[in-house]
Amino acid sequence: MEEATSSDLTCGNLPRHLSSFVNAFVDFSVSGLFFPNTKPNNPSAPTPAISTRFPAPSRLVAIGDLHGDHSKSLQALALAGLTDPFSLRWTGGATVAVQVGDVLDRGGDEIRLLYLLHRLKFEASRAGGELLTILGNHEIMNIEGDFRYVTPEGLDEFKQWGRWFRVGLSMKHLCSGLEKPSDPFKGIPTSFPGVKREFWEGFRARIAALRPDGILSRRFLSGNQTVVVVGDSIFVHGGLLQRHVEYGLERINEEARDWINGLKGRRSPTYMRGRDSVVWLRRFSEGFNCDCQHLEGILAMIPGVRRMVMGHTIQEQGINAVCENRAIRIDVGLSKGCSNGLPEVLEINGGLDLRVITANTLYDHRRVMREEEKDGLALLVSENRLKEVEAAA
Template sequence: MEMDSSNLTCRDLPPILSSFVDAFVDFSVSGLFFPNPNPNPSAPPATRLPAPGRLVAIGDLHGDLPKTLQALSLAGLIDPSTNRWTGSATVAVQVGDVLDRGGDELRLLYLLHHLKLQAAADGGALHTIHGNHEIMNVSGNFRYATAAGVDEFRRWALWYRAGLAMKRLCPGVEIPPDPFKGIPKSFPGVKKEFWEGIRARLAALRPDGPIANRFLAGNQTVLLVGDSVFVHGGLLQNHIQYGLEKINEEVRDWVTGLNGRISPVFVRSRDSVVWLRRFSEGWNCDCRQLEGVLELIPGAKRMVMGHTIQEEGINGVCEDRAIRIDVGLSKGCTDGLPEVLEINGGGELRILTSNPLYDRQHKRRRVVEEEKKGLALLVPDSRMEVEVKA
C-alpha cells in the first residue's frame, strides 16, 4: 500500500530526512554521492592480513588531489575519466600524510573513503594508515596547514552547520553532538581571517570530531599485509615488543575520543612509529638493526615506509628489505612525479613510474643536477623491476 504523501508528517520522516541531509552535505563538500552516508561502522581492519594476488603501495599525498589521482591511475586503481575503482581484487595501502601542505585535504579524505567502499564491493581493498600529520592534526597542531587547507575546513563547517539546521526543523531527527562546543572563537596570534577555518579544523579533527571519527578512526598505524609491513615512519624493536595490535588499538581509541586528548606515546616522540627516519633517510641504513626488527614480526620480509621524501624516487636498501615510497608528489612538497610500488603474489617488486629519466635498461635513476653541466647522478641500484608508463 502506497503512503499518501499529503499525510506525511515529521513523525514519518526522521530516517529519510537524516539520510538525505547527510548525503546533501557530503555532495556539497566533496562532489561525491554516498547512497548510505553513515553506515554502521565496521570493525577496524586486522593488523595482519593475508597476501593478496596484487598489492600496491602509495606514498604521502599531502593535500594534492590532482597528483593523487595521477598516482591512483598509474597504479591501475581508478578510471581517470570517472575516478571510480578499477583495481578489482587489488589490495592497496596508502602510508599516511594525506593531510597538510595542500588545499585538497577534505576532498582527498572523501575520495579515499569512496574508493574504499567501491574496492570492498569489488573484492579488493584500500587501506590508509596514520602518518605523523594525521596525528598532529588530531592533536590540534596545524603548523603545516595551508591557507587553502584552512579555508576548505571553513567551507565544510558552513555545510555541516546547514545540515544540523535542516535536521532541527523536524522533531524526532537525531541530532549529533555539536562539534564546535567548547572551541574558542578567537585565536590570538593568528590572523583574524583564519579564525573560522581554524575553529572548523579543530572541531572536525579533534578526538571524536566528525571528520576524525569518520575518516581517520578506521586507519591502522601499523599494517602487515602478507610479508610486507607498512608503517609511516618505521619500527624499532621496542615497538614490536609493546605490541603492534596494542599500538593500533590505543591510537584508534584516542582518535575516537576514548583515550583522552593526548596522543599515545608510540606516535608522539622522534623515534615513534610515525616520526622515525632511521631506515628511510640516506643510503647508510643500519641493515643489521632492520633485520633484527623484521625477525620479530613473523613472516615479515620488508618494511615499506613513507615520511621521508626520496627525490630520486621509490627505492630500496638492505637488499630491498627497506622500501621508501614517499616521492614528495604534492605541490606543497617537492612536486615530484607520482610513483607507486607494486608487490605481486610471488614477491616480485616493481616500481610503476611515469618518470622519463628512469633508465629502464640499467634500472637506475638518472637525476640531472644542472643542465649546463650536462651531468647525471646515478643513485645506488636495487633489485626492483621498473615499469615506465607514458
C-alpha cells in the same frame, strides 16, 4: 555495505533515514562525490574491530604521502591502475592497495582526498580488493591541534566544510522526531591570538573536524591502521623499532583508534610522539647507510614478514630500496606543497616481483641504471634497486 530498501523504512527508523539524507546532502556539497544510499548508522553499534594482518594478494600496490594535492593523487591512483581518471571509480579489481599516510597538510584538497579515499574503500571492497590507509605524523599532529603545516587553501577548505556542516545541523533541527544533534563547535574559541583574523573560521572548523572524536577524524581517520601487515610486507608511515613490536602491533592499532574516537584523552599515545615514534622515525629511510642488521632483527620478530615499506621521508631519487629490498621507501614528495615529485607507486606481484611504476623513466635517478638489461618494459636492477616500468600518468 548494504543498500537500504523500502522494506527497511519503518516509523521507528524513519528519523535516522532523514538524518542520513541530510548527511548525504552535506557530503555531496562538500566533496562533489555521491555515496550510494546505505542503511543509516546505528549510534549504539559497537566500534568495529580494526584489522592488522591481511593475506597476501596476487597484486599489492603501495602509494606514498599525498599531502592535500588532489590532482597529483589522482595521477598516482591512475598510474597504479586503481582508478579511472575520469569517473574516479575503483578499477583495481582484487588489488590490495596501501596508502602510507600523510593525506593532511601542505595542500588545499585535504577534505576532498579524505572523501575520495573513503569512497574508494567501499568500491574496492565490493570488487574483491582492498584500500588500506595508514596514519601518518601529519594526521596525528592535526588531531592534536598542531596546525603548523596547514596552508591558507587548506583552512579555506575547512571553513567551507564547516559552513555546509552547519547547514546540515539546521536542517536536522527542522525535522521533528530527529534527535537533536550536538554542536561540534561548542566550546571551541572563536578567536585565536597570533593567527590572522581571516583564518579564525578555518581554524575553528579544523578543530571541530579533526580533534579526538571530531566529525571527520572519527569518520575518516579512526579506521586507519597505524601499522599493517599484508602478506610478507609490513607497512608503517615512519618505521618500527624493537620496542614497538614488543608492545604489540594489534595493540598499537586499537589504542590509536580509541584515541581518535575520543576515548583516550587529548594527547596521542607515546609511541606516536617523538623522533623514534612509529610515525616520525627516519632511521631506515634516510640515505643508503641503513643499519641492515638492526632492521633484519626487527623484521624477524614479526612472523612471515620480510620487508618494511615506509613513507614520511622524501626520496628525491624516487622510490628505492636498501638492505636487499628489506627497507623500501616510497615517499616521492608527490604534492606540490612538498617537492612536486613525479608520481610513482610500488607494485608487488605474488609477494616476490617488486617493481616501481613510474610516470617517467627519464627521471634523474634512472640514469644510473641504464647499464642494466631490459626485460620488456621493465628494467632489471641490481641489489638495492627495484624493477621499474613506465606508464602514463
